[in-house]
Amino acid sequence: MPELLITIITIAIVVGAIPGVCNYLILLERKLSAWMQDRVGPNRVGPLGLLQPLADGVKLLLKEEVIPPHVDRVLFLIAPGISVFTALLAFAVVPFGPVGAAGAPGFLRFIIAPGIDIGLVFIFAVGSLAVYGIVLGGWASNNKYSALGALRASAQVVSYEIPLGMSVLGIALMSGTVNLEEIMQHQISGGFAAWNIWFQPLAALLFFTASLAEANRLPFDLAECEQELVGGWHTEYSALKWALFFLGEYTHMITISFLTSILFLGGWHLPGIAEPDSAYPLAWLVKMLVLMGKAFFFICMMIMLRWTIPRFRFDQLMELAWRVMIPLSLANLLMVMFVRHFELSNWWMLPGSAALFAAWGMISASLREAERRARPGYVRRKKVETHHDSHAAGHAAAH
Amino acid sequence: MSETQRKKHVRWVEEPELGFWESTFVPAIMQGLKTTLKHVVDRKPVTQQFPEVKPELPLHYRGVHRLNRDEQDRVKCVACMMCATACPARCITIEAQAAPPEWPDRDKFPKSFVLDELRCIYCGMCEEACPVDAIELTHIYDLTGESRADLMYDREKLLSVFDRTKNDPRDPVRTGRGKLGPASEFVQLPAVGPATTVPSSDRSARAEAAGVIRTTGREGQQ
Structure with missing residues (x-):
């Protein structure tokens, strides 16, 4: 089958699956938060409330779309689009299953754009564009709360981009590449002891924290903190445009979870179950499920964290980025360079x-x-x- | 306030010192996750599934009103206007009519009795004020209507609420005193004592002003 057709099919699968997955993540978030707070959570639509996302989707589709008269119409309409577009685009180079030789038979492919050598750089480049969605949305809304939310979000995203990128540079140095498939392959061929988390636990912590801030998730959701800013930059948005912002946020979460599992937890590798020489039938499916299970774990972690810890104050947020995470990620990078330069064992x-x-x-x-x-x-x-x-x-x- | 007093009353509280582990945030976050995870694993929801499970309301819950009937199924109300006067929301409108001659126990009865359930604040003052225990608040809490006019409860509607709730153990007819109530049987007003006993040394027991009903306690003291 021609390469182009395969790519189109993969894009169709991803773009079709992500909104559905996001919808169910919202249900998961509502359920988990309810359980944590000794409530029941949505349980009216369908068995155990499993059709709730469907009802929510229909509601958002049919709701009245209010465009206030005081907004900048063009930017106001573009902003949610940018938010979703960049989030989905970043997913293009993220493998969501076994790729390469271990991949699935036939036309199935678990990455939209295989063999992109600038993989990580591409993700960060596109990911930083996401802040335009927020800034433009807040600015175009012509509303003080939206503007404040957008300002906070942009300051936060710009600050946390530095530790985010720098914490991953160590892995790029270790693997000698920024291609995500190769980084994954590098760990898989080394077995369980080659997972990057053993060599870069600090980088993993920094990366996960910074990416929480990048996705504007609690405890870093100052850009939309309800108590202070109504809804932050999406105060003026309604119906499907608001849903697009939400879709962007949850797509971001999915991307981050996949990235963390691929960069630090060995991708689809799981000792004893999904090894590179596993030859049982449907091994590719198991490998895919392993990777998705790891990503699911990180998503659950993000949701749990959101309902566990309180929000940072803005000065604490900035202090954490500039006084803690940036120096630490820089020191971490220096340490990796030192170890590599003197050709010491990675275990140092x-x-x-x-x-x-x-x-x-x-x-x-x-x-x-x-x-x-x-x-x-x-x-x-x-x-x-x-x-x-x-x-x-x-x-x-x-x- | 003097300086020493101020020092005694103002307590200076220092924020707790943050040591090494607190500065790294990690143990505190783990502790928090442990707490929340415990609730996820060991789930004891406190939510009531409302339409299926009805809430257990306290016995003194004040819901929709009813107009009680006497043994002959007549409305107990004697149209004295006490409830309408007591009502702070002014939601009761009564139109009185002379009682027919075959009802010797009263002078009047309500020709129309309209209670605006939307305006009512459910304070229960009408129930307190009624001398013949004709109006009472029931446990009905899910009051709905399709229009404002629907929720203007007239005499018949209020009587039908009585028919609906009189056999409910939570809404007993709270009076059995006399045909209409204790007030209807007074031939002459007895000397009214205070609701709570007042010790004779109390200032209120000694106060005497024009129009004040003399208390029995005070008579006893003399």
């Missing part, structure tokens, strides 16, 4: 990551202590204690 990176993590904790603890010392309240508390001491001393002297 594990204690190296742990040492960096410990240094980070100690530095921020001592910074906090220094800040506390500079505060006037610190002196006052000390004074109270000395007062108490002198009182006790005086008491003892009187006896």
Whole structure:
């Protein structure tokens, strides 16, 4: 079958599947959050509420689309499109199943654009375009809340892009490529001990955290925090245009989860079940399910985190990016360069990551202590204690 | 307030010190995840599935009103206007008519009795005010109507609420005193004592002003 036709079929499958998957992720999010809060969650439409996404989709399709008179119509209409377009485009180079020799038979292919050598760079380039959707949406809405949300989102996304990219550079150095398929293959051929998480645990943590911020998920959802900004940049959006923003956010989540599993958890490799020499029938299906299971785990993790931890304050958010994550990812990159340059064993990176993590904790603890010392309240508390001491001393002297 | 007093009343609280592990956020996040995961695994939802499971309302719940009937199935109300006067939302409109001669126990009865259920705030003052226990609030909470006119409850509607709820154990007819109620049987007004006993040393027991009904307690003191 010609290459072009296969590509078109794959695109059709991906573009068709992602909105459905996103819909069910929303259901999963609602269910999980309900369970965490001792509620039941949606259970009215269909058995166990399984048809709820369908009802939601129909509702969003049939709802009245309000375009307020004070908006910039062109940008207002383009913004949700950019948001979804960039999110879907980033998925083009992400393998969502076994690729290459281990791939599926026939015309099935688990990546839209195979063999893209700039894979990671492409994802980050396209991913940073997503901020245009937010900024333009907020600006075009001509609304203070939207503008504030858009400003926050752009500052946040621009800041977190740096640690996001830098944390992955270590892996690019280790594998000698930024092609996602090759990075995956590199880990798979090495077996369980070659998963990047063993060498780059710190980078994995940084990458996952930064990508949460990139996707505007809680605890980094300051751009749309309901308590302060109504809905943030999508305050003025309704019906399907609002749904497109949502679709963009959830597609972003899916991409991130796949990326984290591919970059750090060995892609479709699972010892004993999905090995490169597994030859049982339908091995490709099992491999695909393994990769999707890993991605599903990270999606669940994101949802759990969203309903577990509170939101950062904006200055804390910026501090985390600029004072913690950027220096750390830079140090991590230096460590990888050091190990590679002197041709040490890759296993040196594990204690190296742990040492960096410990240094980070100690530095921020001592910074906090220094800040506390500079505060006037610190002196006052000390004074109270000395007062108490002198009182006790005086008491003892009187006896 | 003096300086020492101020120092005694104001408590200075320092934020807890953040050590090494707190600075890395990781243990705190894990602890939080443990808590939420515990709720996911060990699910005990507190949600009531409403249309299938009806809520257990407290016995003093105040819902839709009813007009009680006496033993002869006549409306108990004597159109005294006490409820309409007591109503803070002014949702009761009563039109009185002279009672027919075969009803010797009362002078009037309501020709029309309209209660605006949308305007009502369900405070229960009408129930408190009624001297013959004719109006009562029931446990019906799911009040719906297709128009405002639907929810203007007239005499017949209010009586039908009584027919619907009189056998419900949660909505007992709360009076059995006399045919209409205690007030209808007074030949002359007894001396009214306060609802709660007032000790004779209390200032209110000694107060006397024009128009105040003299309390029995005060008579006893003299």
